[in-house]
Amino acid sequence: MKVQTISEAPSFAELFTPKLVTVLREGYQLPQLRADAIAGLTVAIVALPLSMAIAIASGATPAQGLYTAIVGGFLVSMLGGSRFQIGGPAGAFIVLVASTVALHGMEGLILATFLSGLMLAAIGFLRLGTFIKFIPFPVTVGFTAGIAVIIFASQVKELFGLTLDHEPGELLEKIPALWNARESLTPAALAVSIATVGIILGLRRFRPHWPGMLIAVGFAALATALLQLPVETIGTQFGGIPSSLPAPVIPDLSLEKIMAVLPAAISFTLLGAIESLLSAVVADGMTGRRHRSNCELVAQGAANVGAALFGGFCVTGTIARTATNVRAGAHGPVAGMLHAIFLLLFMLVAAPLAAYIPLAALAGVLAVVAWNMIEKPAIEILLRSGWGEATVLGATFFLTIFRDLTEAIVVGFALGSVLFIHRMSRTTSVATDTPFVGRDESDTAHPRGAYDEELAANPDVVVYRITGALFFGATASIGSVLDRIQDSHKALIVDFSAVPFLDSTGANMIEGLAHKAHQRDVALWLTGASQDIQRALITHGLRQPIVRYASTIEDAVAALLGGQEEVRQTR
Numbered sequence: 001m002k003v004q005t006i007s008e009a010p011s012f013a014e015l016f017t018p019k020l021v022t023v024l025r026e027g028y029q030l031p032q033l034r035a036d037a038i039a040g041l042t043v044a045i046v047a048l049p050l051s052m053a054i055a056i057a058s059g060a061t062p063a064q065g066l067y068t069a070i071v072g073g074f075l076v077s078m079l080g081g082s083r084f085q086i087g088g089p090a091g092a093f094i095v096l097v098a099s100t101v102a103l104h105g106m107e108g109l110i111l112a113t114f115l116s117g118l119m120l121a122a123i124g125f126l127r128l129g130t131f132i133k134f135i136p137f138p139v140t141v142g143f144t145a146g147i148a149v150i151i152f153a154s155q156v157k158e159l160f161g162l163t164l165d166h167e168p169g170e171l172l173e174k175i176p177a178l179w180n181a182r183e184s185l186t187p188a189a190l191a192v193s194i195a196t197v198g199i200i201l202g203l204r205r206f207r208p209h210w211p212g213m214l215i216a217v218g219f220a221a222l223a224t225a226l227l228q229l230p231v232e233t234i235g236t237q238f239g240g241i242p243s244s245l246p247a248p249v250i251p252d253l254s255l256e257k258i259m260a261v262l263p264a265a266i267s268f269t270l271l272g273a274i275e276s277l278l279s280a281v282v283a284d285g286m287t288g289r290r291h292r293s294n295c296e297l298v299a300q301g302a303a304n305v306g307a308a309l310f311g312g313f314c315v316t317g318t319i320a321r322t323a324t325n326v327r328a329g330a331h332g333p334v335a336g337m338l339h340a341i342f343l344l345l346f347m348l349v350a351a352p353l354a355a356y357i358p359l360a361a362l363a364g365v366l367a368v369v370a371w372n373m374i375e376k377p378a379i380e381i382l383l384r385s386g387w388g389e390a391t392v393l394g395a396t397f398f399l400t401i402f403r404d405l406t407e408a409i410v411v412g413f414a415l416g417s418v419l420f421i422h423r424m425s426r427t428t429s430v431a432t433d434t435p436f437v438g439r440d441e442s443d444t445a446h447p448r449g450a451y452d453e454e455l456a457a458n459p460d461v462v463v464y465r466i467t468g469a470l471f472f473g474a475t476a477s478i479g480s481v482l483d484r485i486q487d488s489h490k491a492l493i494v495d496f497s498a499v500p501f502l503d504s505t506g507a508n509m510i511e512g513l514a515h516k517a518h519q520r521d522v523a524l525w526l527t528g529a530s531q532d533i534q535r536a537l538i539t540h541g542l543r544q545p546i547v548r549y550a551s552t553i554e555d556a557v558a559a560l561l562g563g564q565e566e567v568r569q570t571r
Contacts, residue, residue, distance in 0.1 A: 018294045019083045023332035032331040040338030041328035043086055044068050045211040046324050047073070047339060048346060050369070052241075052354070053362035054089040054235070057154050058097035060106070062094040062234050063241040063352065065089050065314055066347055070245065070340045072303040072315030077336025080299035081292030084283040085276070086321040086336050087303050089493050091369050092275050093268070093314045095150050095405060100264040111251040112494040113315075114308035116268035121301025123273060129293030131192040137505035138392040139412035141378045146400025146408065148373035151366055152266055157181075158363035161189025161231060170399055184311075189227040189360040192220050196364030220361035221353070235355030243351040245344070250541070267406045268304075272316045274409070279317035287326055320372070348368040382504055384539055389504045409561040420469075420503060460490040461560060463553060470506035491560050492517055495553050499530025507540040514546045523548070 023032075047069050055065025069088035076087025100109045123129065151173055156178050157164060163184035168174045196216045203212035204478040224231060248538060280291040296317070303315040324336055382389040396412035494510070496502075510526075517524040527550045529537065534549060 015292060016081075016298060017077050017292075018076055018295060018299065018333070019081055019114070019292070019378065020333040020337075020380055023083065023334070026245060028332070028334070033334065035329050035331045036335035039325050039328035039335040041342055041380055041419050042211070042328040043325045043335065043339040044342035044346070045214045047086070047088055047321055047343060049217040049357075049362065049365050050321070051089055051343070052357070053092055053365045053369075056237075056359065057091075057094045057151065057366055058089070058313065059101035060097065060109070060313055061238050061241075063238070066241065066343060067245065067310045068307045068312035068315055070343050070347075071310045072307040073313060073342035073343070074337050075303040075306045076297075076299050076315065076317065077333040077340070079295075079302055080333065080336075081295030082280040082283055082317070082322075083289055083291070083332045084287060084322055084326050084330055084335070085291070085296065085317045085333075086325050086339060087276075087300070087453070088318050089313065090275060090316045090318050091151050091366065091373060092144070092147050092271060093316065094154065095147060096264065096267050096271065097313055098154070100261070104264070104364070107252065108257070108261045108264070109313055110308045110311065111253075112264040112268055113304050113313050114251050115258065115261065115265035116272060116314065117301045117304030117306075117308065119265065119269040119301070120272060120304060121298050124294040124299075124301060125267070127294050128519045129273070129297045131278065135409070135413060136392060136416035136503070137378075137508050138382050138389045139396050139409060139416060140274070140278060140413060141375050142396030143380060143400045143408050144394045144407060145379065148370040149401055152370040155363040155366050155370075158232070158359045159190070159193040159367060161186025161360060161449075186231060189231045189358070192224065192229065192231055192358050192360040193364045193367070195223075196361045197368060200365070200368050213368075217357055217361045217365065220358050220364075221356040224358045225356045227443045229358070232359045233355060234357045237359060240355035241347065241351050245347075246311050249311070251308060266349030268314050270406060270409065272304070273297055274315060275319075276317035276513055279319045279322045282319050283322050283326055295533050308364055316392050320369070320399070332459050368432055378508075382541055383503050385507075385536065392416050392419060416503075417526060420501075458474045461493065461557065462493065464494045465495040465498065465553075465559075468511075469501040470496075470499050470503070491523040491525065491556075493525045493527060493553055493556050495527045496530070496533055497552070499529070499533060502533045502536050504540070505537075507536050507542070510537060511540045511542055514542055518546050523560065525550055525560070527551065527553050527556050 033379050048066075049246075051065035051069040053065075055062050055068070064098060072089075073087045076085055080087075100112055104112070107203075150171065153174055156162070157167055161182045161184075162178060164177060164181050166177075168177055196219075199216035200212040203210050203215060207510075219259045221233075223229065224233060276296060277291075277293055280293070280296055283289070284291055295380035300316065307313065321546060328335075379393065390414055392415045395415055396408045399408035399411055405456070417570045494513075514524050526534075526537065526542070526547055529549065537547075548556070548559075550559065
């Protein structure tokens with residue numbers, strides 16, 4: 001049995017060495033370059049329409065969306081702590097960016113992005129990235145779903161081709177304004193929107209490997225040009241996009257303007273850190289790798305500063321594009337760097353063609369993105385997990401929609417903390433006459449069975465014993481240990497006998513571990529779990545054949561060593 005030891009704390013160089021350097025040290029040759037080039041091109045095809053659509057929805061120009069993806073995406077991959085992270089404009093920022101533009105104009109947005117970059121880099125260098133992972137799972141699901149609703153509401157005008165003198169930002173004010181403008185509906189715009197969504201969903205079902213978004217937008221642009229449809233396009237609204245990057249310009253750093261946009265910069269920093277590290281965690285779960293949180297935040301900071309210098313806006317790790325990068329077979333960060341270069345080549349070569357892209361098509365793209373952002377299975381699980389998770393989820397969701405994203409995260413985190421304290425208070429007992437230094441015990445005080453030296457030296461079985469509450473504040477450190485599963489191991493046993501409490505974030509982490517073990521043909525046994533903990537795990541989908549349950553470690557080991565047939569059944 002393999003014994004896990006705690007290694008010494010990594011050095012500064014180990015913490016902040018970009019993954020690009022790590023990949024090059026491993027040996028980087030033509031086959032790896034070929035894989036990264038294919039993945040980079042695939043991601044660029046996905047990022048092209050998304051970058052422009054997100055920029056327009058945010059109150060910026062499509063060119064600024066491309067600047068953000070090119071400059072920010074290149075720097076994130078070159079300097080980042082994740083092998084597969086793809087940076088660029090993200091749908092989660094649409095609400096914050098649009099409100100910042102409305103309050104402070106485009107110069108204020110660029111300055112806030114610049115300041116946010118400095119803050120992100122500072123957070124990384126101060127090694128505070130680990131604490132960002134303490135956001136409870138219901139909070140991330142709630143604010144992501146809330147953002148999705150706001151994104152969809154912001155695209156209704158373009159989806160239906162409505163004409164509004166002024167579109168309110170607040171949802172409760174926006175809905176009546178859109179309803180009052182219903183008579184201005186443009187049938188051609190609605191047809192383009194429906195066709196765009198239909199093509200994307202159809203290709204996703206029948207040709208999932210085709211670039212559905214790009215094909216849909218290209219088809220819509222071609223139909224608009226040939227049929228001369230009466231719809232708004234990038235050309236009519238923005239005059240097209242430039243064919244090169246602008247010269248870098250340092251924003252106005254006067255104290256007055258800095259103080260004015262500081263709240264927006266703080267919001268960008270908070271959301272950017274959460275979104276980027278969540279994206280990196282998703283990539284880790286898909287690949288079995290481990291990212292460097294603080295190095296990733298430093299890279300995000302550099303990317304935001306770089307994007308601001310070239311007239312772009314907020315850069316963050318993007319979950320959908322990062323997942324696409326992994327599925328496309330990327331080997332390392334070079335894929336992300338090439339994705340930015342391919343986007344730049346598009347600007348240099350095909351910029352005039354972008355003028356024909358209808359805004360209704362880009363709205364259709366964002367409608368699909370908004371639908372995909374809502375984690376339907378996770379919401380269902382959280383609602384079935386109990387009133388606590390449902391309360392945190394609902395509060396975060398509704399505050400995101402009707403109040404403010406930052407306020408929603410803060411309140412959601414506070415509610416999650418109160419919920420944890422409440423649950424822990426029910427599992428804590430007080431022992432009397434407990435000395436400051438623990439006294440020696442007899443062998444019968446805590447019987448553990450006979451020591452088996454052969455079992456202890458068995459490399460095929462790894463046993464982990466978790467001690468203490470497995471909640472959102474502990475999942476990062478525990479998850480980093482549990483993720484070290486080698487393909488050579490035949491079985492992994494995780495013992496819960498000393499775990500008094502498990503929340504949805506901890507259960508979600510164990511679920512990720514279970515699927516990873518199942519993919520690697522490693523049998524996973526969960527032992528010693530109380531009825532409440534076992535019920536929570538089963539609610540999150542942890543049932544046979546993905547996992548097996550046993551009362552004790554000894555029972556699990558006996559089943560594993562009892563014959564290969566039992567091991568095969570657990571897989």
